Every structure is written in C-alpha cells, then in structure tokens.
Amino acid sequence: MASTSGPEIERLIQLLARLPGLGPRSARRAALHLIKKREQLLGPLADAIRVANERVVVCSTCGNVDTSDPCTLCRDTRRDDAVLVLVEDVADLWALERAQVINGRYHVLGGTLSALDGVGPKDLNLDRLVARVAEGGVQEVILALNATVDGQTTAHYVTDLLSHLPVKVSRLAHGVPVGGELDYLDEGTLAAAFRQRTAL
C-alpha cells in the first residue's frame, strides 16, 4: 500500500483502523471518504480533533470527560446532590444521560476490579468516591455497573467500602429487558426476574 498512495495516506489509514468499530478495510474506505470530502469533512474533522486534543480534560470531581473542570454535569445546579450514580465508564454515563432516567450526580470508576486483567482497587477512582460520600449531602449511591462477574465483584467491594458511611447503597434491577422475549433469555436473567417480580 505504501507504494500506492504515499506514506501520509497510509498513516491516516493505520490510525483510523485503531478506532473501535473500524477494521483495516473500513479504515481505508473512511480515509478515502475523508479525502474526497475534503471541504465538508476532512477540514472540519481536523479542527474538531485539534480542539478536542487541546481542550478536553477529565473532571477531577466525577471522572467525566469535558472541556471544563468541573464538568458540565458537576456544575449543573438543577441536579440532585443527594443521588450519586456510580458507573464503570464515561460511555455508561453518556448512555444513562441519553436515556434521561436519573437527574443525580455521577461518579466514573474508570473500570472494574478484575483479577484476570490485574485491576485492583488502587487502579480505580475509589478514593475520590469515598471522599465525596464522606463530605455529606449524598443520601443514596446507585451502583449502575454492568451485570458481569467483574461488575458485580466491584459492586460488592464498593458496598463494603461505603458500609461505614451513612448512605444508602442500591443497584439496578435485574430482569426481562423491555421488548425482550422470554424464549431468548438466559436462566440467570429469568431467575432474577422471577425473584424480583413485582405485584400488580
């Protein structure tokens, strides 16, 4: 490929191929698309990436990414300080915000405990979580962690960590996804859905 179109285009393809969702082939298509749409897309994207590179910071309060610290969510005075939603990743925070299900504050752990991947408590944003809860004002910490083994291990660890503080700790319900068909669900989900059935 280097001999086809020069090292500059090859470099662009290689970097695009490292984005999640793009492989070598689709990165090539994306690079070509960028080059063809230079005015509408390549130039604006160059600016957007430069601005992001210069200005994006990690919020020192909650761990969200934004162009200001504290981030937009932490500065928003209309949010309920009493509710703190613990998420694994910024992507989860964004997903919850899109769903508009909760109007509290967030705290991004930056991962889950994982013996396999060698992630211990020191690698996560846990000290800051305990400090935020200890400061007072938070009445409930909602553990919005993934329903995976690592996510649940982390949930137990965080529950222990917060047990000496005067705060209620809860986790998201397990059950049948809305629109889901029973036939396609695993036994664990079905068992949880039965255990936690609600009266009508």
Next chain:
Amino acid sequence: MASTSGPEIERLIQLLARLPGLGPRSARRAALHLIKKREQLLGPLADAIRVANERVVVCSTCGNVDTSDPCTLCRDTRRDDAVLVLVEDVADLWALERAQVINGRYHVLGGTLSALDGVGPKDLNLDRLVARVAEGGVQEVILALNATVDGQTTAHYVTDLLSHLPVKVSRLAHGVPVGGELDYLDEGTLAAAFRQRTAL
C-alpha cells in the same frame, strides 16, 4: 448530549458519525476511545489528518489520490506503460494494488454513467483517458469496472469511445468467485461461468 460533555466533544462525534462504517453509536465510542488514548491516538490522528488535508492531491494523469502529482504509481518506472487499467474509483485501484494482479498503469474514472443519478460522460474522467490512449504507447485498456448495470453501461460506452483508436479493449472475466459455492450464486453468474468455461 450537548449538556453532558460540551459542544466540542459533540461536534467530534457528529463528524466521526459521517464516516462510512460508523453510525451515531459507534462514533460516540470512537470519540471516547480517542479522548482516552490522547497521547497514542488523538494527537497522532490530528497530525495525520492535518497533513492529509494540506498535502493530498488528485493525480492529474490518472485520478489517483496521493501527496504528489503525478502520483507514486504514475512515476513508477517499473510499470508496464502498455497496459492501462480503467477503474471506477480510487478504492478499486487500491484493491487491485493490494491483490498485486497487474503491473500496468491505472486510470480512475471517478464514477460510472448513471441515468438515475444524473451522471453523464462529462462528469467522468473520460477526456483524459482518450488523450492518454491517443498519445500512443498503450496497447491494451482493461475495463476493471464493477459488474453492475451502471458499470457495464459504462464499459460499453468506453469501448465505443476507444473504438477508433488502435488499442485492444478487454474486461474482467465473469465467473464463480474463488472459494465460492455454486449453491449461493445467482443465475447470471452461473450462466456467465458456463459460457466462459475454460478447457482443462
């Protein structure tokens, strides 16, 4: 979303979502991945896109994209000037180069004739093709166009266009793809494969 993470990140997501192969959701994942891997990915990608934006040009001879004009392929003295491969798009040129099936020169049409999309002969890189062939030296023009209706219409048009010039015009063979199963092929492909069967 604008209230979650600032307009700068939102702008980056919107631009990434316009790349082929990325939708709104995967663009968000890609943006977050870029921000997390700032040193390894965001900075280098910013540079690569800026360089591409500043330096990439369309080759005035063949229509390839490169950082020099004439492009690397047109300047390569080890290539066979007698063979000119006509392709629809730069992506096709790249695909043929990856397969390393032909060591000739290329000519990128920039599309195919299409009554539906309103693409006529004037919209394609045809004048330059005729000029290149008329200059002499080219003995065979291989029409490596897609086996679509528009591709075949274009192939016929180009064949007519070159008929007064002393050049052989050929097109790629139709048949069973290597590794393909007959059961999954359409009637048109099967019929072509039978018509153009080769003696063993």
